[in-house]
Amino acid sequence: MTATASTPAKGRKRSLGTGWSALGxxxxxxxxxxxxxxxxFLYTVFYSFTDYDGLTSPKWVALDNFKxxxxxxxxxxxIRNTLFWVVGTTIVPVAIGLLxxxxxxxxxxxxxxxxxxxxxYALSGAGLGVIWGFILQSDGAANDLLRFLHLPGADxxxxxxxxxxxxxMIVAMxxxxxxxxxLLFLVGLQSIPTPxxxxxxxxxxSGWRMFRHITWPLLAPLTTVVVGLSLVASLKTFDIVWVxxxxxxxxxxxxxxxxxxxDAFVSSDYGYGSAVAxxxxxxxxxxxxxxxxxxxxxxxKLR
Amino acid sequence: MxxxxxxxxxxxxxxxxxxxxxxxxxxxxxxxxxxxxxxxxGAWKTYFEGVGKLSKEQIGLGVTPVGYTDEPTYEAFIKASxxxxxxxxxxxxxxxxRLKEIVDSGQVADTSSxxxxxIASGDVSKELEPYYTIDxxxxxxxxxxxxxxxxxNKKVFSDAGVQPPTSWADLxxxxxxxxxxxxxxxxxxxxxxxxxxxQQLLIGSDPQLYNDLATGKxxxxxxxxxxxxxxxxxxxxxxxxxxxxxxxxxxxxxxxxKVAMGLFGTWFNTNMTTQGMKPDxxxxxxxxxxxxxxxxxxxxxxxxxPLCSLTKAPNPDASNKFMKWxxxxxxxxxxxxxxxxxxxxxxxxxxxxxxxxxxxxxxxGKYTLANRYFEAxxxxxxxASLDGFGAFMVDPGSYQKQLENIxxxxxxxxxxx
Numbered sequence: 114m115t116a117t118a119s120t121p122a123k124g125r126k127r128s129l130g131t132g133w134s135a136l137g138x139x140x141x142x143x144x145x146x147x148x149x150x151x152x153x154f155l156y157t158v159f160y161s162f163t164d165y166d167g168l169t170s171p172k173w174v175a176l177d178n179f180k181x182x183x184x185x186x187x188x189x190x191x192i193r194n195t196l197f198w199v200v201g202t203t204i205v206p207v208a209i210g211l212l213x214x215x216x217x218x219x220x221x222x223x224x225x226x227x228x229x230x231x232x233x234y235a236l237s238g239a240g241l242g243v244i245w246g247f248i249l250q251s252d253g254a255a256n257d258l259l260r261f262l263h264l265p266g267a268d269x270x271x272x273x274x275x276x277x278x279x280x281x282m283i284v285a286m287x288x289x290x291x292x293x294x295x296l297l298f299l300v301g302l303q304s305i306p307t308p309x310x311x312x313x314x315x316x317x318x319s320g321w322r323m324f325r326h327i328t329w330p331l332l333a334p335l336t337t338v339v340v341g342l343s344l345v346a347s348l349k350t351f352d353i354v355w356v357x358x359x360x361x362x363x364x365x366x367x368x369x370x371x372x373x374x375x376d377a378f379v380s381s382d383y384g385y386g387s388a389v390a391x392x393x394x395x396x397x398x399x400x401x402x403x404x405x406x407x408x409x410x411x412x413x414k415l416r
Numbered sequence: 417m418x419x420x421x422x423x424x425x426x427x428x429x430x431x432x433x434x435x436x437x438x439x440x441x442x443x444x445x446x447x448x449x450x451x452x453x454x455x456x457x458g459a460w461k462t463y464f465e466g467v468g469k470l471s472k473e474q475i476g477l478g479v480t481p482v483g484y485t486d487e488p489t490y491e492a493f494i495k496a497s498x499x500x501x502x503x504x505x506x507x508x509x510x511x512x513x514r515l516k517e518i519v520d521s522g523q524v525a526d527t528s529s530x531x532x533x534x535i536a537s538g539d540v541s542k543e544l545e546p547y548y549t550i551d552x553x554x555x556x557x558x559x560x561x562x563x564x565x566x567x568x569n570k571k572v573f574s575d576a577g578v579q580p581p582t583s584w585a586d587l588x589x590x591x592x593x594x595x596x597x598x599x600x601x602x603x604x605x606x607x608x609x610x611x612x613x614x615q616q617l618l619i620g621s622d623p624q625l626y627n628d629l630a631t632g633k634x635x636x637x638x639x640x641x642x643x644x645x646x647x648x649x650x651x652x653x654x655x656x657x658x659x660x661x662x663x664x665x666x667x668x669x670x671x672x673x674k675v676a677m678g679l680f681g682t683w684f685n686t687n688m689t690t691q692g693m694k695p696d697x698x699x700x701x702x703x704x705x706x707x708x709x710x711x712x713x714x715x716x717x718x719x720x721x722p723l724c725s726l727t728k729a730p731n732p733d734a735s736n737k738f739m740k741w742x743x744x745x746x747x748x749x750x751x752x753x754x755x756x757x758x759x760x761x762x763x764x765x766x767x768x769x770x771x772x773x774x775x776x777x778x779x780x781g782k783y784t785l786a787n788r789y790f791e792a793x794x795x796x797x798x799x800a801s802l803d804g805f806g807a808f809m810v811d812p813g814s815y816q817k818q819l820e821n822i823x824x825x826x827x828x829x830x831x832x833x
Contacts (some may be wrong), residue, residue, distance in 0.1 A: 159494070167495045168521035186821065187803075251659040273606070273661040273810045362606040362661065363807020379488040380799050381495065 154227045160387035167381050178388035187364045188389075191372040194279045195348065198368055201283035202290065202347040203340055209287065210294025210339070214263025215324070217295075218302045227299070230292035245285035246272070249357070255281075272358050275365035282366070284351055294339055299336030302328070337408040344404060369393045420734035428466075437667055442697070449733040450478045451505035452749035455559075456490040457485030460686070463754050470750050475741050477734060483620060484608035487608065491565055498523045498726070505735050508559050509722050511547045513798070514789030518724075525725045525732065527739060530552045534743045539761050541779070547720050547787070556722030557739045558760035560751075562681035562776055564616070564717035564788065565701040567688065572676045580702035584620065588706060591656050596675045603652075606660035606806035611789040611798075612679050613651075617644045619786040620707040620716040630792035632830035636823035637816075644807070644833075647707070652812040663816060669690045670699065679704065681719055681788075686758035695756065695768050703774070707798045716778065718789035720760065794833070795828075800825030 150246055160180055163171035182188055217223040220404025236244070248254045251270040260267035271281040305328065313327045329336075351370035354360060360367035360375060367375065373393060454462075461483050479504060484490035490669060495502045498521060509515060518524055531554040534540040540558065548554045568580065576597045581587040591601035604613060604744030618626045628634035629641065649659065660673050663683045665688040669675040678684070685695060689735070695697050706714050723742060725735035741747055745763040752759035753767050766772040777783060790798060804818035 165490075168498060168518065168523075246663065250663050251661050267516070270661055270810070324810065359607070361803070361806050362610075362810050363803045363805075365807060365810075376779075378492045380796065383493070 115181065145243055157387045157390055160384050161391045162388075163384045165383040167383050171369075171384065172377075172381045174384065178385045181385060182388070182392070187372060191273075191367045193194060193370050194276075194367060195369045196345045197276065197279050197351070198283060198350045201280070202286055202350075206287045207291035207336075207339055207343055209291040210296075211298050211336075213291060214296035214298035214302055215328075218299060227295060230295055232292070233289040234293045236289060238352030241285060242291050242353040245282070245288075245353070246357045249281050249285070260326065263344060272364055278358055278366040282357055285357075286350075286353060290343070295336060295342070296298070297339050298332065299410040301332045304335075305331045323324070331410055333408075337405070337412070341401065341408075343400055345397060348393070349398065354382075369396075422670075423773050424727075431637075445611075449476060450480050451731075451734055451738050452480045452482055454482045454484070454490075454494065455508040456484045456487055456508060458485040459690075462753070463686070463751065467747060467751050470747065471738065471741060472605070472808075474746065474771045475737060477738050477741075479738075494518075503726055503729055505729055505731065506723055506725050507737060509556065509724050510791055511720055511722055513794040514786065514791070515548075515555065515684075515722060515724075516550055517795060519555050523726050523728070524555045525729065525735070526553050526555060527557055527736075530554070530736070530740055530743065533740075538763060539743050539745065539819060540632050541760075541762050544760055547791075548722060554628065554691070556724035557743050559721045559723035560683060560755075561720045561758055561760045563681045563758065563778060563785075564612075564679060564681050564719070565671060565774065566677050566679055566704050567684055567699055567701050568677045569673055570671050571702050572673045576676075576717060580700065581705060583705045583763065584707045584710060584752060591651075591654075595655060599654045599673065600658045600675045601664045601677060603668070603675045604657040604809060605662075606809045608802065610660070610802050610805035610809065613648055613657075613775040614801075615786075615789040616679055616704055617648055617707060619717060620711075622703065622708070623711070623784055623786055626786055627792075630787070630789075632826060635775055636819045636826055643821060644797065645819060648808075649812040649815055652809065657809070660806070667693075682757050683725050683755065685768070685771070689756060696770060701770060701774075711784075713782065713784040715786050716783040717788050718785040719791060744750050750830045796829045797822065797826045 135261040160171060162173060162175055164174045164177070165171035182265060213227060219224045220226075233241075246391040251273060253271075255271055256267050256269070259265070269277055272278050309331065310323075313323060318327060349370050350368045351374065354366060354368055355374065356369050358366045360371040364372075364375075370393060371391060373386050374385075376382050376389055381384075435510060440740075443780065452487065453468075457464075461481050463482075464479055464481035468481070472478040484493070485747045492507070494504070494507055495518070497651055509518065514523075516813075527548075531540070531545060531548065535542055535545070544558060544561070545554065548558070549689070550555055565579075567663040572594070573579070576590075576594050576599065578590045578593050581590050594601045602613075605612075615626075618629075618641070621691065625634055625638070625640055629636060629638075634641070650683070658669060662669070666675070666678050666680070667684070668691065670678055670688070671691045680687075684703070688699055689695070703714055703716055723739065724733070729735045742751075743761065745761055748761035750766045752761075752764055756768055758766055758771060762779065766775055778785065789801070793801065805820045808815055808818045
C-alpha cells in the first residue's frame, strides 16, 4: 500500500501543492467522520461531568454524576440485569446455535431443517419486543400454554415480576439469535479443512471425541467472533427491553443502556445519562479487549 | 493541472459546508395561513382538525396538528427544538413543575395580556389563572381542563344490582358485589398512570397532606402516607384491581365488562365514544366519594393542560392570534363538545348532561379541587413516583420501600430548590 502510494507518477515531483490538495480531498471525509462520530462522543464525555437539563447551559459538577452512581438503587438493578443478559445471551443462544449447526451439518436436508431457526432473524429488535410482549403479557399466550400443559409458571406475570421479566426477554432473544449463530457456526464448519478430520476418523475418533479434540479447536477462531459479538450485543441490550417493558415495572427490568436512555431522555438529566453512557462504553470496551486478548492468547498457545 | 485539483478540493470542502448550512432558511412572512400545532395527543388529530377548520373560517389560520403518542419522545423533541431553528408554532405541555422548567429557560412566550383580556371578557375563569402563573406572569393558554371521575359500565352495574355509590363504604360494598360476580371492580395500570389510586386515596382522606407532599412540606414516609399505601395494598390484596401490566386498552376492558370501573379525567370520554359506547346509556360517571366522610367537601382531582408558544416561534404574531382566538367561546365550544369534555371557557354550554352538572357543581364550589398529581409534584418526584407506584402494584408488600425511594427523590429535589 505505502509502496504504491509513495511512487509518484512519472516525471511529476511531489510538491507542497500535492500535499495540500491531498488534504483537500480527504478533508470532506475527515470532517464528516469528525462531525458525526468524534464530536458526539467527546460531547458526551464532556456532559458526563456536568449537570445539564437540555434547556439551560450545562454546569460543571466534576465527578458528582459518577458519585451518584454509588447510591442509585436503579443502577444496582440495572447492572444486575445487564449481567443476566451477558451471561444469558452469550451462553444459551451460542450453545443452541452450535448444536443446530453440528446436528444439521453434512446431512441430507440440513438446510431445510435449519430454515425455521433462521426465520426469526428477519425480525427487528422492536418487532421481537412487540410480538413477545403479547405472548408474555399477564394471562397471555405463554401462561395459557403452560396451563394447558399443566406446567408450573402458569400464574407468573412474566413481564411484571422481577427477575422473570429479564429472563423471559432473554428467552425471546434466544429464540431470535440462535438461528444466526447457527449460520455463523455452519460457515465455520464448512471452512474446516478435510485432512485433519479424515486423519482423526482413520484414527478412530467419532462423536464426542471427534468434536472435543478436533472440531471444537478448529472452530475456535469463529467461536471467538460469535461469542465476542454476543458479548457486545448483550452489554448494549436496549430495543427489546424498551419495547416490551420500558424497563419497568418500577425500573425492575432496566439494563444499563435503558438506564442511560431513561436518565438522559425521560428524566432530562443529560449529565447523568452521559455518565452512564460513558461507563457503559468503558465497560463494553474493557470486556471486549479482555475477552479478545484471552482468546487470542489461547489460540496462539494452540499453534 | 495542480491549480485545477486544488480548486476541486477547495470546492469539495466549501460545498460540504454549504449543505450543512442549507435548509431551515424558509422565513415565513407575517401572512401565515397555517400554524403547526405539536401535541402529545396523537389520538385527537380529528378534533384538532375540527378546530382548525373553524379557525380557518374565522381568522384565516388553519391548523396542522403534529401528533405524538409517546410522551418521552415528545418531551425530548420539544425541548430539543428550543435549541434549534426548527421550532413549533404551538405545542401542548403540562402545567406545574414541567411548565416552570421550560419557562425558567426563558423560551416560553408571555401570555399575560391574553389572560387579562380573557378574564375581563369572561372567557376564562380567574380560578384557572394560578395554574398558568409563574413569578407573577402568565404563560400559555388552557388547552384542556378535566376532572377526575369514575367511569363505569352501566350494564355491568345493573347486572350486579348496584348503583353509583354515595359514600366510600358504599363504593367498597359495590366492589365486593362485583368481585363476587366475577367482574374485576377497578382498572389500574403500571404504565404512566400509576399514580391515580394513590392520588384518589390521599385526596379523599387528607387533601392538605396531599398538597404538603407536592410542595415538599411533608415526607412520603409520613405515617399518614404509609397508611394510605396500606389501604391501597388492602384493595390490591382483595383482588379489586385489573392486572397492572395488561396491554389491553382500558376502554376495551370497560366495554367488554371484564372491568367495571376506571378512574380517569373527563377527557376519557373520547376513548369511550371511539369504542362505540354512548355516554349515559352505555356508560356513566360518578365523583368518587371521600375516604374520610367527615371532610367538608368531596375532593376531586383536576387537571389543566396548556397550549404554549415560544418567544422565538417561527411566526409569533400568528401563534398569538391563534391563542387569543382559541380562548374564545366559538373555538372552545367546538373543542370541548367534539371531545365530550368540559371547557376552560365558562360561556361554553356542555352538551353532555352529567358532564355539564359536574362542571356547574365544580364552578359553584361544591368540590375541593386538587391539582392532579402529574402536575402537582416536581418532575423528578413524578418520575420516581411513577416508578415506585408501578413497582408497588406488582408487589404490594413493597410499599415501604417504594415510599422511601420516592422520598429520596423528593428530599433531593427540595434540598436544591
